[in-house]
Amino acid sequence: MYTLLHGFYKYIIQKDEYCVLILGLDNAGKTTYLEATKTKFTKKYKAMNPNRITTTVGLNIGKIDVNGVRLNFWDLGGQQELQSLWDKYYAECHAVIYIVDSSDRDRVSESKETFDRMISSEHLAGVPLLVLANKQDIPDCMGVHTVKPIFNQNAHLIGARDIMLMATSALTGDGVDEGIRWLVDCIKRNSVDRPPRNHDDNL
Amino acid sequence: MSKIKKFSGSFRYTQWDPCLIIFQIVAMQSVMYLSLSLLVAIMQDLTGSTRTLDHLFEYHELHIVDNEGRAVILAFVFNAVIGAFALWMIVGRTKLCLDFSCTYHGLHLIACWYYNGSFPTTFSWWTLNIACGAIMCVAGEFLCLRTELQAIPLSNIGAKVDL
Numbered sequence A: 001m002y003t004l005l006h007g008f009y010k011y012i013i014q015k016d017e018y019c020v021l022i023l024g025l026d027n028a029g030k031t032t033y034l035e036a037t038k039t040k041f042t043k044k045y046k047a048m049n050p051n052r053i054t055t056t057v058g059l060n061i062g063k064i065d066v067n068g069v070r071l072n073f074w075d076l077g078g079q080q081e082l083q084s085l086w087d088k089y090y091a092e093c094h095a096v097i098y099i100v101d102s103s104d105r106d107r108v109s110e111s112k113e114t115f116d117r118m119i120s121s122e123h124l125a126g127v128p129l130l131v132l133a134n135k136q137d138i139p140d141c142m143g144v145h146t147v148k149p150i151f152n153q154n155a156h157l158i159g160a161r162d163i164m165l166m167a168t169s170a171l172t173g174d175g176v177d178e179g180i181r182w183l184v185d186c187i188k189r190n191s192v193d194r195p196p197r198n199h200d201d202n203l
Numbered sequence B: 001m002s003k004i005k006k007f008s009g010s011f012r013y014t015q016w017d018p019c020l021i022i023f024q025i026v027a028m029q030s031v032m033y034l035s036l037s038l039l040v041a042i043m044q045d046l047t048g049s050t051r052t053l054d055h056l057f058e059y060h061e062l063h064i065v066d067n068e069g070r071a072v073i074l075a076f077v078f079n080a081v082i083g084a085f086a087l088w089m090i091v092g093r094t095k096l097c098l099d100f101s102c103t104y105h106g107l108h109l110i111a112c113w114y115y116n117g118s119f120p121t122t123f124s125w126w127t128l129n130i131a132c133g134a135i136m137c138v139a140g141e142f143l144c145l146r147t148e149l150q151a152i153p154l155s156n157i158g159a160k161v162d163l
């Protein structure tokens, strides 16, 4: 009887869980973006001082509740050597956030190559994609109009999926909110193909 | 995505399954009352008393002053042991024995309450039922634990094992 009622209670409060990958070159601001997201969507979350964010080795994990669903973020390290680990996560994720450092003109082409390699993976077919032109607070950065044509070149790889390019600043938190809400809508729409992963009740 | 489903634990099905739990409760209740009726019937024949449903639900019938009352108490204690085996066969999970044992006795309490039209307040009824609940739960846990602790044979499963 207790198991029955407890299970019923868990069933009522349970939220659909989705996994979101945060990818991009190193130093693009992935970890900073994750911190900004957590600060925005978690009540009583103490924002971490951005200066204390160091290079990610392995991965960072974040969890937020938004619009009745739970998002699990995986912030993977972006260094060349760590990129080979990305595809291990593709099959399990429900959306990808790709972050571009728009203040770093030298590495845009490298970022673009990495991006193409990522979207050509068969495990990511149909998965919603949010591309963020980060660091918009730096005066000398590339705007959306500069970044967009670069990442739009390979339309055949993008295929039939939701994709959006947005300008953000992880440091000031601009554009974080809109991006996440857009992503949640897409994930929900795509949940027929990629159903949520619900937490197991350990009865 | 079959792949995603596969990752969420193929070792044991742990999802909350209300149908299974309800049928387990119904099965437990049926088995327990069936065996209790048989035991009480046997005891009644042995002591030569009349067969009546009172012995199952009427709490004034529980007393140790004569053989008739003692026989009924004995039947209840035996039934608790049978209940442990029922837990083992029907539920089979150590962690759930306490739950199912309490559920059975709780439902029995409600049945008695309904049958007598008043809440049982006699010391003998409560003592007997708490003792029977404890016997059933502990013995059931012991049996389930023995099964759960058995080694899982891996040799004859095949090449691929999903642990």
Ligand SMILES: Nc1nc2c(ncn2[C@@H]2O[C@H](COP(=O)(O)OP(=O)(O)O)[C@@H](O)[C@H]2O)c(=O)[nH]1
Pocket: A024, A025, A026, A027, A028, A029, A030, A031, A032, A033, A050, A051, A053, A054, A055, A056, A078, A134, A135, A136, A137, A138, A168, A169, A170, A171, A172
């Ligand atoms: N000006 C500015 N700097 C940023 C922004 N986002 C991240 N940074 C800086 O970029 C550096 C790398 O950020 P980090 O989150 O560690 O990048 P990661 O390697 O992708 O995880 C840090 O020094 C951040 O302070 C931004 O929106 N604006």
Ligand SMILES: [Mg+2]
Pocket: A030, A031, A032, A054, A055, A056, A075, A077
């Ligand atoms: Mg990082």
